[in-house]
Amino acid sequence: METIAVYWESRIKTYGFQRITDLALIEFSSPLSEIKSLGKILSQDDLIVLRPKFIISQVSNHEISFIFCLPLKESKDFHTSLEKTSTPTLHKYIHPVSIIFFHGPHFGDRYGIANATFSSLSKAGLKIIASGCSSASVFLVLAQHDIEKAEEILSETFEVAK
Amino acid sequence: MEKLKIGGLKQSLKLCQFDLRGVDSSEEIASKVSKLLLSQKINMEFLTYYPNRNSYHQLTFCISQDKFSTTSEILKKEGLLPIGWKIRSREQVGIITIFPHQSAIKILGVIMVSWAAQSVPIYGIATSLSALSFVTDYQLINKAIEGIQEIFQLPEDHAPLKPEIRYYQSDTVKGD
Numbered sequence: 001m002e003t004i005a006v007y008w009e010s011r012i013k014t015y016g017f018q019r020i021t022d023l024a025l026i027e028f029s030s031p032l033s034e035i036k037s038l039g040k041i042l043s044q045d046d047l048i049v050l051r052p053k054f055i056i057s058q059v060s061n062h063e064i065s066f067i068f069c070l071p072l073k074e075s076k077d078f079h080t081s082l083e084k085t086s087t088p089t090l091h092k093y094i095h096p097v098s099i100i101f102f103h104g105p106h107f108g109d110r111y112g113i114a115n116a117t118f119s120s121l122s123k124a125g126l127k128i129i130a131s132g133c134s135s136a137s138v139f140l141v142l143a144q145h146d147i148e149k150a151e152e153i154l155s156e157t158f159e160v161a162k
Numbered sequence: 163m164e165k166l167k168i169g170g171l172k173q174s175l176k177l178c179q180f181d182l183r184g185v186d187s188s189e190e191i192a193s194k195v196s197k198l199l200l201s202q203k204i205n206m207e208f209l210t211y212y213p214n215r216n217s218y219h220q221l222t223f224c225i226s227q228d229k230f231s232t233t234s235e236i237l238k239k240e241g242l243l244p245i246g247w248k249i250r251s252r253e254q255v256g257i258i259t260i261f262p263h264q265s266a267i268k269i270l271g272v273i274m275v276s277w278a279a280q281s282v283p284i285y286g287i288a289t290s291l292s293a294l295s296f297v298t299d300y301q302l303i304n305k306a307i308e309g310i311q312e313i314f315q316l317p318e319d320h321a322p323l324k325p326e327i328r329y330y331q332s333d334t335v336k337g338d
Contacts, residue, residue: 039274057287
């Protein structure tokens with residue numbers, strides 16, 4: 001069965017913006033041939049206490065890379081545990097970073113949301129450190145000092161449902 | 163062994179994937195590409211963007227499979243991407259979304275081990291507030307789901323895994 005949803009919004013609606021502050025970003029990678037070993041490391045019981053606020057993974061040239069955002073204390077422990085292993089290779093540790101995330105009534109079904117997000121932040125001169133959009137939500141990682149400005153810009157771009 | 167409990171599982175319709183990768187550029191690739199897709203009224207169903215590596219930046223996105231040819235053509239137009247940027251595309255991918263109760267890292271690790279053992283590839287991962295989404299080969303999506311169902315316990319009243327309705331944003335709005 002196929003259903004055509006017909007709607008039009010002059011401004012894209014969201015349910016509001018939420019922030020998570022005081023995080024650290026950890027970037028690490030592993031050869032694709034070692035993905036099973038990396039999976040075993042991540043599934044260890046001593047990592048079960050970690051509550052990542054953001055994860056993305058990208059694949060390129062026989063390598064898989066991960067970007068995790070964790071609360072500062074957890075990120076230090078995670079970083080230390082990864083340093084003890086031969087796989088993966090650690091690349092970046094950035095702190096403090098913050099996340100701003102949002103979703104809306106038609107997210108997932110409509111076009112234009114990514115453009116409204118990236119274009120408005122780019123015009124305002126804000127640099128996105130990382131982004132992940134899935135399950136009808138948009139997650140943006142920015143430097144902590146940029147998060148206030150980012151919410152201000154996004155609030156002007158999108159309509160916040162009342 | 164007791165199965166790990168998860169809150170739910172769903173799969174996407176057939177999608178395609180583009181990875182755009184290149185060296186640092188003054189151009190805002192995410193902004194430029196999303197504007198281009200907007201002009202074609204194409205919805206991005208999955209996106210990861212990381213412009214922060216020393217040697218390269220990467221934008222990965224998934225869109226409906228029927229937009230593969232159109233999008234390939236417009237991305238390959240000369241001058242669209244900065245010099246040296248490369249496009250890698252996958253014509254048929256699917257997304258499996260898992261709703262973990264907790265222990266997202268453990269669930270991620272367990273799936274990586276399970277899929278690696280079954281030669282099910284991972285082409286991308288992104289999290290949202292309550293979900294963990296994996297992009298994989300559409301031809302192997304049933305095998306990937308079977309692998310997950312062997313390891314994890316789903317709720318008894320679980321909703322269907324496959325989408326039953328497909329929504330389109332219409333180009334026209336009809337009056338009453």
